[in-house]
Amino acid sequence: MKEFIAVFCICFVFFSFSCQSYGNNFESALPCNRNLKVVEEGNIIFSENITLYDINGLSFFRLRDLGSIMDFSVEYSKNTIYIKTSDKSSDQFSNHINNGLKKAVLSKENLFIDGKECNSITAYKIDGYNYYSIREICEVIGFHCEWNEKENLIMIDRIFNEPHFIEIIDENFIFNPENVNNLTQILEKNIDEFDSNLFKVEMINNTVYGKNYYEVIYIAKVNEYKLPYSIIVFIEDNQIQYVKLFSANEIKKIKKFEDKLSNLNIDKDIKVAKREALRYVPETATVDYQNITINIDNEFNLHLTVKTACVDEDGTSRFVLSYEYKIS
Numbered sequence: 001m002k003e004f005i006a007v008f009c010i011c012f013v014f015f016s017f018s019c020q021s022y023g024n025n026f027e028s029a030l031p032c033n034r035n036l037k038v039v040e041e042g043n044i045i046f047s048e049n050i051t052l053y054d055i056n057g058l059s060f061f062r063l064r065d066l067g068s069i070m071d072f073s074v075e076y077s078k079n080t081i082y083i084k085t086s087d088k089s090s091d092q093f094s095n096h097i098n099n100g101l102k103k104a105v106l107s108k109e110n111l112f113i114d115g116k117e118c119n120s121i122t123a124y125k126i127d128g129y130n131y132y133s134i135r136e137i138c139e140v141i142g143f144h145c146e147w148n149e150k151e152n153l154i155m156i157d158r159i160f161n162e163p164h165f166i167e168i169i170d171e172n173f174i175f176n177p178e179n180v181n182n183l184t185q186i187l188e189k190n191i192d193e194f195d196s197n198l199f200k201v202e203m204i205n206n207t208v209y210g211k212n213y214y215e216v217i218y219i220a221k222v223n224e225y226k227l228p229y230s231i232i233v234f235i236e237d238n239q240i241q242y243v244k245l246f247s248a249n250e251i252k253k254i255k256k257f258e259d260k261l262s263n264l265n266i267d268k269d270i271k272v273a274k275r276e277a278l279r280y281v282p283e284t285a286t287v288d289y290q291n292i293t294i295n296i297d298n299e300f301n302l303h304l305t306v307k308t309a310c311v312d313e314d315g316t317s318r319f320v321l322s323y324e325y326k327i328s
Contacts, residue, residue, distance in 0.1 A: 029053040029104040040158040051097040057295035060131040080110040166240040273325035277306040284313040302327040
């Protein structure tokens with residue numbers, strides 16, 4: 001049985017934007033309430049109902065507010081943001097979000113976390129402030145982040161994941177990013193939960209230019225759908241260190257999700273979602289195009305978000321309707 005959840009986000013854009021540029025320049029940011037709980041060494045250090053923005057099914061939070069809650073410093077200089085997890089936050093928690101729909105523009109500012117460039121993290125500018133995906137920030141820092149849909153709860157564990165080391169028998173081992181399969185084979189032999197059919201290379205970063213110092217991130221993927229589990233590998237000459245951002249129980253969840261996908265007809269659901277989204281287009285408007293994105297939440301539920309771009313009757317203004325279809 002399918003459940004339909006409609007979110008009607010109408011955002012007006014006047015005169016200067018073509019329909020194509022509208023879709024490529026910004027997204028609709030919908031305010032929503034979430035329970036946020038932060039735990040450190042078994043003690044609750046923050047527990048509050050907060051307001052954040054939902055963008056394409058992901059939770060985005062103002063970066064300085066996130067720093068004040070999780071107690072890391074955020075500094076800004078010359079279009080670059082610096083996060084230092086070892087420094088205490090000097091910012092006060094504001095949670096100033098109002099209830100109005102906002103325009104979210106992709107941020108062009110650079111981000112460094114503990115000296116490492118992290119520009120692969122999704123970020124948006126909303127009302128001049130930087131908003132980041134809570135899960136992606138936690139994943140890079142090493143905090144464990146869970147989403148409980150039934151309790152509308154985001155749970156963050158501030159305990160850093162313990163680093164593990166792999167002993168290299170071949171002393172002449174030198175990592176070659178062009179032959180990353182060698183590293184993948186080593187991980188598969190040494191990490192019980194690592195499966196090369198599941199974890200795929202997402203990013204290779206030379207952390208010290210000109211030297212054999214690399215950071216390699218593996219992301220869990222099922223049928224090209226990214227899941228919120230990863231392994232971060234640090235390589236220094238012939239030394240390998242890694243951090244797992246998942247548990248053995250979560251790997252079992254992934255296996256169940258693979259079985260679930262095999263029983264779904266997503267193409268059929270996409271057609272139904274698009275058709276349902278058209279029901280909310282005003283009679284006075286015409287449809288230019290529809291875009292659809294597929295998102296997976298922490299409970300492994302699939303969400304289809306349909307963006308329907310419309311033109312008003314007189315052709316002078318454009319708006320987008322956002323409709324969410326949940327496969328349950």
